[in-house]
Amino acid sequence: MSITLSYPLMLAAALFGIGLYGALSQRNAIRILMGIELMLNAVNINLVAFAYYLEGAAAAGQVFALFIMTVSAAEVALALAIILLLAKREKHIDIEQVNLLRW
Amino acid sequence: MDFDPTRVAFIVVSAIAVVSAFRVVTAAKIMHAALWLGLTFLMLAGVFLLMGAEFLAAAQVLIYVGAITTIILFGIMLSEAAEVRGRGAAPLPVRRDDASLFRRIVLPALAVLAFVGVMVVVYSQVSWPDAPAGLGGDTVRMIGRALFTDFIIPFELAAVLLLIALIGAIVIAVRDNGRREQG
Numbered sequence: 001m002s003i004t005l006s007y008p009l010m011l012a013a014a015l016f017g018i019g020l021y022g023a024l025s026q027r028n029a030i031r032i033l034m035g036i037e038l039m040l041n042a043v044n045i046n047l048v049a050f051a052y053y054l055e056g057a058a059a060a061g062q063v064f065a066l067f068i069m070t071v072s073a074a075e076v077a078l079a080l081a082i083i084l085l086l087a088k089r090e091k092h093i094d095i096e097q098v099n100l101l102r103w
Numbered sequence: 104m105d106f107d108p109t110r111v112a113f114i115v116v117s118a119i120a121v122v123s124a125f126r127v128v129t130a131a132k133i134m135h136a137a138l139w140l141g142l143t144f145l146m147l148a149g150v151f152l153l154m155g156a157e158f159l160a161a162a163q164v165l166i167y168v169g170a171i172t173t174i175i176l177f178g179i180m181l182s183e184a185a186e187v188r189g190r191g192a193a194p195l196p197v198r199r200d201d202a203s204l205f206r207r208i209v210l211p212a213l214a215v216l217a218f219v220g221v222m223v224v225v226y227s228q229v230s231w232p233d234a235p236a237g238l239g240g241d242t243v244r245m246i247g248r249a250l251f252t253d254f255i256i257p258f259e260l261a262a263v264l265l266l267i268a269l270i271g272a273i274v275i276a277v278r279d280n281g282r283r284e285q286g
Contacts, residue, residue, distance in 0.1 A: 003113050005231040008154065011117040013226070015124050015143075017219040022128035024211035030179065034127055034140050037171065041147050044159075052154045055236040059249035062156055062242065066250075069159075069166050070261045074268035076171050080178040081275040087182045 008049035016042035029083045029093040033076065040072045113153050120146035133179055141172035155235070158243045 019038030026032050044065045051061025087093050123142040130136040144167035151160040238245065250258050 003110050003153070004233050006226060007113060007117070008150065009226050009231075010223070011120065011150065013219050013222040014121050015147075016222075017215045018121070018124045018128055020218060021211050021215045024214060025128075025207050027207075028133065030133060030175065031128075031136060034136060034175070037140065037167075038124055038127065038143065041144065041167070044163075045147065045150060048151055048154045048156045048159060051156070052235045052238065053232050055232075058236075058238045058242070059245050059253070062159055062246050063249050063254050065156070065159055066162060066246065067254075067257060067261055069162055070265065073166055073170060074264050076174060077268050077272050078275075080174055081272040084178055084182055085275055093182075 005049060005053040008045050012042040012045040012049070015039075015045065027094050027096050029086070029095050030080075032095065033079050033083070037072060037076065040068055044068055109153060113150070116146050116149040116153070120150065134176070137172060137175045137179060140175070141168055144168045144172060155238050156242060158246055 016039050019035045019042060022035030022038065023032050024035075026035065047061045047065040047068070051058045051065075054061075083093055086098065090098065120143050123139045123146065126139040127136045127143060130139055144163060148160045148163040148168070151157075151163055
């Protein structure tokens with residue numbers, strides 16, 4: 001076996017960095033959501049890699065990755081419902097101009 | 104370096120994943136960004152396969168590629184706001200004053216550099232095992248057994264969470280329809 005544990009860890013760090021940049025730098029709510037999805041996937045890579053390489057972690061790592069998939073599916077459904085509602089009400093989804101909950 | 108199919112496959116798949124993830128962030132049209140996101144998810148399913156997680160690879164294709172990418176594409180197509188559809192060249196223009204540039208490009212880049220730097224330093228300090236410990240055969244059986252013994256309470260909570268998300272999405276949609284009929 002020639003890929004060591006550092007390969008998937010570096011891949012996950014790169015994907016998490018890209019997702020973090022996307023989530024922080026964009027103003028479009030759907031693009032922010034995509035960045036968050038990338039970050040969640042990077043975490044899943046880490047969990048699966050640790051499950052594969054570390055002793056006795058196989059079941060826990062894969063089960064936790066499965067739970068993260070569940071949570072992110074629920075999160076995307078609710079976030080898109082809110083974003084579509086916002087787009088219908090405000091005619092934009094620029095989060096810098098959304099202050100419905102501020103005052 | 105000797106030719107090793109697993110290593111070559113991993114490098115190819117992760118290179119495609121990183122490039123398409125980069126395109127998710129930088130694509131001008133949001134529709135293209137969503138499609139690149141689907142390609143990223145598909146490549147990560149390949150990574151899961153190489154890591155011996157067949158069930159998670161199948162779940163990744165079903166949930167992420169099949170459901171989440173599709174739901175994002177539907178969300179984009181069902182919306183009438185021009186910014187969501189991304190008809191123009193760039194989705195939202197970057198204002199060219201210094202404060203906006205600083206907040207939208209410099210600060211996120213600094214945060215990303217700091218985070219990835221810390222991660223790489225931490226990863227390089229630890230001595231990781233070189234060879235995989237091995238999953239011990241049938242991973243689907245292993246996941247099923249773990250889900251219904253050690254992780255039974257999180258499993259049930261995940262079911263409740265999905266139900267709540269379903270009800271919440273319906274409530275949000277229905278409330279909006281009622282308001283529009285009144286107005």
